Structure formats: structure tokens, C-alpha cells
Amino acid sequence: MPRSNQTEQVDVAQNVATIRVTPAQSNHSWAVLFDGQSGCVCYRPSEHRACFLRLMEPRDREALQLMVNTSQLQATRSPSQDTHYAQELLAVLGSQEVDPAQVGAPVRHLCAKTPIYWARRAEGSQRQRLIYLCIDICFPNNICVSVCFYYLPD
Numbered sequence: 729m730p731r732s733n734q735t736e737q738v739d740v741a742q743n744v745a746t747i748r749v750t751p752a753q754s755n756h757s758w759a760v761l762f763d764g765q766s767g768c769v770c771y772r773p774s775e776h777r778a779c780f781l782r783l784m785e786p787r788d789r790e791a792l793q794l795m796v797n798t799s800q801l802q803a804t805r806s807p808s809q810d811t812h813y814a815q816e817l818l819a820v821l822g823s824q825e826v827d828p829a830q831v832g833a834p835v836r837h838l839c840a841k842t843p844i845y846w847a848r849r850a851e852g853s854q855r856q857r858l859i860y861l862c863i864d865i866c867f868p869n870n871i872c873v874s875v876c877f878y879y880l881p882d
Contacts, residue, residue, distance in 0.1 A: 732864055738799035744834045745795040749863055758863045759838055760875075762792040766832030771847075771875070772839060773861055779839035780847040780877060781826055782818065791867050798868040815874045817850040847877060 733750045743764030750757040756775040762784070763770065769788050771780040784792075826844040828836050835844070862876040 732866075734866060736795055736799065738795050739834075740796055740799065742834065743792070743796065745792055745799075746834075746838070747795075747865055749865060751864070760863070760865055761834055761838050762788060762795070763832050763834045764789065764792050766835065768831060768835060770831075770835045770838055770844070771863065771877075772842070773863070776861070777842055779835070779842050779844040780818065780820055781831065781835065781844050782847045782849070785849075791869075794868050812871050813874070814871065815876065818847040818875060818877050819850045820877050821846045821848065850878075 732752055735748050736745060737748070738745045745762045747760045747762075748757055749760065756773065758774065759772040761768075761770040761772070764784075767784045769782055769784055822845060824846045826846060828839070828844065831839075831844065862874055864872055864874050866872040
């Protein structure tokens with residue numbers, strides 16, 4: 729299975745980490761921003777003119793803390809033999825654009841001149857949902873998550 733190219737950039741002072749992922753056999757990249765100060769995770773796919781924002785959950789804070797703690801050790805991640813995989817499904821609330829004044833400076837910088845939409849973890853059945861985009865992210869604790877987005881009907 730081809731692997732994605734992934735790099736991390738951590739700003740310890742600001743409590744922010746940005747993961748840039750370029751899937752194998754693709755020239756389109758993603759940026760995933762963990763903003764510990766504003767308590768948000770922001771996803772920015774390069775091939776779409778939109779950002780997707782959701783509130784941090786405890787495991788996101790753990791992932792951010794882990795990236796901050798290991799930022800001096802290794803800048804590139806790739807799955808290993810003992811990697812655990814998970815999937816996350818996020819619903820994009822296409823009718824709810826976020827006011828850029830409500831988000832922190834790192835999100836405003838990442839999503840400059842791009843609409844920002846709220847996303848939330850999907851509950852219930854995954855049937856009859858049109859998956860719009862997916863990204864695979866690997867964390868320093870040998871956990872890789874496939875995050876997929878779909879739009880909720882207005």
C-alpha cells in the first residue's frame with residue numbers, strides 16, 4: 729500500500745501544530761492545524777476552496793501535546809508494524825460559514841481568503857452518505873486516522 733508523505737511543523741510557544749499530508753500518487757496536499765489556544769482543529773485541502781473546522785476533543789489535545797513533546801525528535805512520520813488505524817467521519821455544515829473573527833490567528837492565516845465551514849463528528853449509520861474527501865493522518869503514538877468528510881443536506 730503506497731504511503732503518504734507527511735511532515736509536521738510545531739510551534740511550542742503558541743501550542744499549535746500543522747501537519748502537511750501529500751497522499752501517495754497525488755500532487756494535492758492537505759494541511760491539518762491543531763490550534764491549542766483556540767481549541768480547534770482545522771482541515772485545509774489544497775484542491776478545494778474551503779476549510780473545515782471543528783472543536784477539539786480530548787484525544788485531539790492529547791495528539792497535540794504528543795506532537796509538541798516529540799517535535800524535536802522526528803519531523804517525518806510514517807506507519808510502522810505496530811500502527812493502529814481508525815476512521816473518523818465528519819459532517820460538513822455547508823450552510824454554516826464561520827466568521828474569521830471567531831477563530832484564532834493560525835486558522836485565519838491557514839484559511840486566508842477561503843470560506844471556513846463547521847464540521848462535526850457524524851453519529852449513526854454511515855449508509856447513504858456521499859463521501860466528499862478523505863485524508864490519512866499519522867501521529868507520533870503509532871495511530872493513523874482516516875478522516876473523511878461529507879456534506880449534510882441544507
